[in-house]
Amino acid sequence: MSLKLFPYFQPIVETATGRIAGYEALARMKDENGNTVSAGRIFSDKDLSVKERIELDRDVRLQALQQIQSLPEDTFISINISPEWLQYLESLDSIPTLEMIKQLAVDPSKVVIEITELDGDLDVIQRLVERYREEGFCIAIDDFGTGFSQLDRIALLKPDIIKLDMTLLKSGSTDSRRASMVQMLGELASKLGSKVLCEGVETDDEYYLALSCNAVYVQGFLFSEAQSEMLLPDSTTKQVKDLLSHYRDMAINATSRSHWRAEKVKAELLSLREVLKAASSDEDLQYFVATEHLMRFYICDRLGNQISPNFENSDKGWILNEKHRGFNWSWRPYFFELLGSADTKNRLVFSEPYQDIHTGQRAQTAVLFIDDSRILLADLLDEGQETDLFNGFSAMPASWIPEIG
Known part of the structure; x- marks a missing residue:
């Protein structure tokens, strides 16, 4: 396989302290000009077989997990898992990502498993979540707010972290009705016992809206794009302090x-x-x-x-x-x-x-x-x-x- 994917790491900033609490591992690749670009499209590229896409996905995940040894103290790595691939497993008794984690002797407290889709078989997704939770990993649900059909799934899965849909956050910073919707979703997530993470934060106003949503974490270009190296945890504290001062x-x-x-x-x-x-x-x-x-x-x-x-x-x-x-x-x-x-x-x-x-x-x-x-x-x-x-x-x-x- 000629394609080579590798992980970049985008910081996840804690609103209460301003420090980087974790890093989401995101797949990257080189384009024809040698520039580093997102590899997200590869995982839905029909020119590649399902087997090839699964292997690429697992490989970049393994590379990310291998870097946990250099993870700053008191931080975590968030890795994306698509339930779509589960239908190609013979059994949930042997999950490749869990096997990687065990072989690398990774501390479960250092990893957040981010479920990227909730449209699949709910029974399968629930069993997957239970397996990871049994091993001591935290669970995050991505793109919450894209459809109210998710609500029953959120209540059933009881995720530790809920990531609010970035498109809602962006529209909510200029539209009071959408802002109210985002705030409602943030309040709902909190009432369900989940920490709220607002992703895609690019402007001060989007950050302020995230605060009004009870966001425990924020993530986006306002702080940093994904990078090959993990930023030092204190590299965002001054910026957050200034933002909070202005917000206050x-x-x-x-x-x-x-x-x-x-x-x-x-x-x-x-x-x-x-x-x-x-x-x-x-x-x-x-x-x-x-x-x-x-x-x-x-x-x-x-x-x-x-x-x-x-x-x-x-x-x-x-x-x-x-x-x-x-x-x-x-x-x-x-x-x-x-x-x-x-x-x-x-x-x-x-x-x-x-x-x-x-x-x-x-x-x-x-x-x-x-x-x-x-x-x-x-x-x-x-x-x-x-x-x-x-x-x-x-x-x-x-x-x-x-x-x-």
């Missing part, structure tokens, strides 16, 4: 703006509450002029039943929409959080930020008591934050409960 400053400023805006909202909602207390009919509200960020409000009883129409804010005044009268909103977290407060009369609760389904704009809901029997719910536009990476900070803090008495 932006987050503090955004949070300060959030609290300032919360005070403005509080004053407006207190004024609205006084109007509602005195109002004897819906017509009594026609003279209350709200700022543009108050999109709508409505009233519920203590059981969560909506007892008023939606009052929609428009340039023509209040538009009354009866569509949701009688709906019950007691199941929403901000509702029962208000009811569970020790001093319900003097509390204002905000929901998590969300995309308003009626306008498509970023919003939050504020909730407070009007009197002992009625509750005011106000949907507020999160002004100017549609593409802000710090939308989680710039909106009022979720479930924040300031004094209003």
Whole structure:
């Protein structure tokens, strides 16, 4: 076989320390001009037989494992395993990669087995994962987020590390809806007990988005492309320290703006509450002029039943929409959080930020008591934050409960 593949190593950076925690082994080859390029296409090249592709894959993996002896202290190597090749094994009792590892007497704590595909036979993949886990290796799942069909597989396999799909990360750095999706996936991975790794990080903004996804590790050209030699673990600490400092400053400023805006909202909602207390009919509200960020409000009883129409804010005044009268909103977290407060009369609760389904704009809901029997719910536009990476900070803090008495 004339093709010669070899491993390069891309650092995996730990967000909490800034140091390199591990290295992903990636297959490389020389092109016709002698340049080092990715060999990824080789493994799906139909001009090569399956046997040839498998042999190339195993050879580059063996070369990577042989370099563990030069692995810096307290770091690991991540090697890619495709379940696709398993169908060509006679039995899972003898797995070539496991045999390599045993022959090289590799410390299991130095290796992360990265499963690159989840579309194959789930039973086979699960048995593969169990075999590696029995030997003491950590398991990573690649490209999480490419399809929700993966969710049942993730729950079943219980990976130690979940790598978020890099295409989602890139689009999320400029699109607030996609950013929310990536953050949701990061939160889900954490709740499943897996460490989050964001790969493909190339810009500061993508790194900041990774932090908002609870990423334990990050990987990408922002820190280093794959190299023939493993970088020293401390080579990224200064860069990460500077990035974290800038992120912290932006987050503090955004949070300060959030609290300032919360005070403005509080004053407006207190004024609205006084109007509602005195109002004897819906017509009594026609003279209350709200700022543009108050999109709508409505009233519920203590059981969560909506007892008023939606009052929609428009340039023509209040538009009354009866569509949701009688709906019950007691199941929403901000509702029962208000009811569970020790001093319900003097509390204002905000929901998590969300995309308003009626306008498509970023919003939050504020909730407070009007009197002992009625509750005011106000949907507020999160002004100017549609593409802000710090939308989680710039909106009022979720479930924040300031004094209003």
